[in-house]
Amino acid sequence: MNRSIRFAFFATVLLALPLCAFAAETPPPLYGARLLSPPRAPDPAKVAAGPVSGDMVVMGMLGEPTTMLDFMSSDASSREVAANFYVGLLKYDKNMEVVPWAAKSFEVQEDGLKLRFHLREDIYWSDGQQLTVDDVEFTFNLMKDPETPTAYGSDFRVVRQFTRTGEYAFEVTYEQPFPRALSSWMQSIMPKHKLQGADLRNTPLHRNPLSAGPYCMEEWQAGSHIRLRANPGYFEGKPHIESIYYRFIPDSTTMFLELKSGAIDVLGGLTPLQFLRQTGTPEFRNSFDLWQWLASAYTYMGYNLKSPLFSDVRVRRAIAHALDKNEIVRGVLMGQGMAASGPFRPGSWVYNAEIKDYEFNQEKALSLLAEAGWERGAKGILHRNGRPFSFTLLVNQGNETRINAAQIIQFQLKKIGIDIKIRTVEWAAFLKQFVETGFFDALILGWTIPHEPDPYEVWHSSRIGHLNFISFNNSEVDSLLEAARTTFDQTTRKTLYDRFQVILHEEQPYCFLFVPYTQAAVHKRFMGLDPAPAGIFHNTNFWWVPQSDQRYRLETQ
DSSP states (O other), X not given: OTTOOOOOOEEEEEOOOOHHHHHTSOOOOTTEEEEOXXXXXXXXXXXXXXOOOOOEEEEEESSOOSOSOGGGOOSHHHHHHHTTTOOOSEEEOTTSOEEESSEEEEEEEGGGTEEEEEEOSOOBOTTXXXXXXXXXXXXHHHHHOTTSOOSOTHHHHTEEEEEEEETTXXXXXXXXXXXXXXXXXXXXXOOHHHHTTOOTXXXXXXXXXOOXXXXXXXXXXXXXXXXXXXXXXXXXXXXXXXXXXXXXXXXXXXXXXXXXXXXXXXXXXXXXXXXXXXXXXXXXXXXXXXXXXXXXXXXEEEEOTTSTTTSSHHHHHHHHHHOOHHHHHHHHHTTXXXXXXXXXXXXXXXXXXXXXXXXOOHHHHHHHHHHTTOEEOGGGOEEETTEEOEEEEEXXXXXXXXXXXXXXXXXXXXXXXXXXXXXXXXXXXXXXXIITTTOOSEEEXXXXXXXXXXXXXXXXXXXXXXXXXTOOOOHHHHHHHHHHTTOOOHHHHHHHHHHHHHHHHHHOXXXXXXXXXXXXXXXXXXXXXXXXXXXXXXXXXXXBOOGGGOOOOOOOO
């Protein structure tokens, strides 16, 4: 479960306040997390007994993973589960500082042009094979190979040379500075002895991976669940929680009911309605701790820029004027979030605070549409050259927040004569049949924002057909992104990214909708949580449950 939640938040303020009292207050400050339920008063005898092993944590998951080879995945469900099996050379600690993981040590030399690593010698795959520099070199070559079906290879193609310097040591050199160099070596290391020469699209490791991480795959029942068992050979120590059980529940309402009934222990995606109106009972707050913080993520409506409906920037700007984002935040998030204007988290160093979002002005929207040739026709629907302005807006099944956002967008755009049909699609089909093929008019999705921002994979024209599935192509943006990822100087990068955000604001390839608050519930029987800048899920290997509170009796292995 380490690395499975990729949101960061800063200093935690513990407040023993009733939820209804908090709901009436101003939302928490940026990045600040609040514990909104009375903190558990632990039994001194249980604490004195220290961490014990056993029990199982049950997690709810809206979408079923597509693969356990995380370098081939682009969906959060796959990466969340796969993060239990693999290790990278480096990782972020709880304070979001880069520290060794599979590496025993590392050095940055020559102003970042050379990185030196010394690998630990006590890491083994779950089949008993040692993890070595062979695996690291194989992973490097795999990732940089243009034939490898991955969206993450560009970070490795900028490496000039990989050189082994010892049985457990190597170094990499770069032609020019690469700010994401350290974070790129957090990429999961793959097992050479299983993947070399394999058909990457059909290898059994998609569903039955080897593990060098804290948990091993025990069972994957399609359409139902995935169950993991603690890895007794994990080099940082076997996790205290014996098993993780991911249940696939493609509906947030059903998932919340399962949480209330005790069938789920952790839910990291409470809807605003659930959070504000359905978690205030004494029974719920006596069983669960409630957390809230500004997500390091945003939700957007993306356009297929190859579609004649959206190829004209005036149309995209008109839609920006026609949507009342504050109403969307109130209606969809019940005020638990912020309107978004770009691809970075408000308040972060890279965010361009000088950009003012498009004002809500339907008359301005109609004026721009008229300039683009759209005029009111029958039943008030806009027409151009005999074609009505009508399109299908795709959302993934079970994501109530996105479905609600689509309905408000549908209502608001109808006022200016744009007809929207909403289609909800099961997650795997959503990705394979529509996103990956580019077979859509517009869709609602979201991106998480990494700690070290690099929007290259989403916005560079070379990534069209990959994560740049809307087909955005702007030569100045390409140059800005290339320059930003070749300088370590943050002031220079800030200038480049500020201009990048201005162009996105002008071009409107996405209509950026909102940055939500993450709202999570964790059952109170779990001890060892350590809130930090990295969140509350950074140390799940060290969570534990007192023997008398354990719900699931599992045979240890």
